[in-house]
Amino acid sequence: MTSPEPTDIFTRSWSLYDLLTEYNYMFHKEIYQEIGELLKLRGDQGYYRLLDLGCGNARYLAPCLKQAAPALYEGVDLSEAALTEARGYLADLPGQVILTHGDLLEAMESTEKTWNVIFTGFAIHHLMPDEKIRFFHAAGRCLSENGWLILVDVVREEHQDRESYLNRYLKFMRETWTKVPQDQLEEACAHVHDHDYPECLSTLREMAAGAGLRSTRLISRYAQHHTLLFSRSILEKV
Numbered sequence: 001m002t003s004p005e006p007t008d009i010f011t012r013s014w015s016l017y018d019l020l021t022e023y024n025y026m027f028h029k030e031i032y033q034e035i036g037e038l039l040k041l042r043g044d045q046g047y048y049r050l051l052d053l054g055c056g057n058a059r060y061l062a063p064c065l066k067q068a069a070p071a072l073y074e075g076v077d078l079s080e081a082a083l084t085e086a087r088g089y090l091a092d093l094p095g096q097v098i099l100t101h102g103d104l105l106e107a108m109e110s111t112e113k114t115w116n117v118i119f120t121g122f123a124i125h126h127l128m129p130d131e132k133i134r135f136f137h138a139a140g141r142c143l144s145e146n147g148w149l150i151l152v153d154v155v156r157e158e159h160q161d162r163e164s165y166l167n168r169y170l171k172f173m174r175e176t177w178t179k180v181p182q183d184q185l186e187e188a189c190a191h192v193h194d195h196d197y198p199e200c201l202s203t204l205r206e207m208a209a210g211a212g213l214r215s216t217r218l219i220s221r222y223a224q225h226h227t228l229l230f231s232r233s234i235l236e237k238v
């Protein structure tokens with residue numbers, strides 16, 4: 001039997017992930033509140049272009065975009081089921097909305113547009129280290145001069161190997177995600193065990209700096225769930 005792909009859990013059905021986020025087990029409420037505030041700080045509402053990589057159904061980003069509307073939003077995801085829902089969540093945005101079914105790395109590496117904000121939520125940890133390097137290089141290439149890369153993701157502690165990270169995260173899931181039915185919880189645990197390859201903060205910083213994004217801000221951290229902002233130069237407003 002071939003092993004499932006990292007995105008199978010999202011391609012088959014979107015309901016399990018929606019359930020986890022409904023209970024706020026991954027801190028979506030706090031994180032996306034901060035993303036809304038961050039986007040407003042840019043001061044280019046109505047004019048900027050935002051690329052959302054691994055957008056899922058965009059359920060949590062959509063309200064942020066209503067507060068700070070982009071002129072163009074493009075969401076990229078491998079899950080058709082998620083994109084179908086995203087169409088509904090993004091329906092009221094005043095600007096142009098494009099939803100692309102495809103691989104996020106390919107989309108970034110082939111885009112001919114310049115983006116003011118590249119956003120990615122809980123998707124990059126599925127990439128292998130060489131793919132993460134490609135991800136940062138592609139971001140460095142297609143971000144505008146004052147562009148922001150906002151990365152929300154799970155991050156390993158410094159000097160923590162993947163196995164210790166997984167042991168800790170799976171323990172956190174089994175101890176705190178108590179409202180998820182047992183069989184679905186085990187499905188989520190298997191997905192994390194087989195497909196999560198988070199990096200530590202210093203590695204992400206190095207990869208970003210190698211691509212010309214020399215400034216990193218840690219916006220927030222809730223357990224392993226981090227929000228990071230990368231840019232070419234130091235940001236005064238943030």
Ligand SMILES: C[S@@+](CC[C@H](N)C(=O)[O-])C[C@H]1O[C@@H](n2cnc3c(N)ncnc32)[C@H](O)[C@@H]1O
Nearest residue numbers: 007010054055056077078079103104121122123
């Ligand atoms: C955990 S969900 C996150 C959804 C949303 N961004 C959020 O913050 O809640 C990860 C999403 O990334 C997508 N994804 C993972 N790897 C991808 C890839 N290589 N290309 C495109 N989408 C990908 C999955 O299909 C899924 O919709």
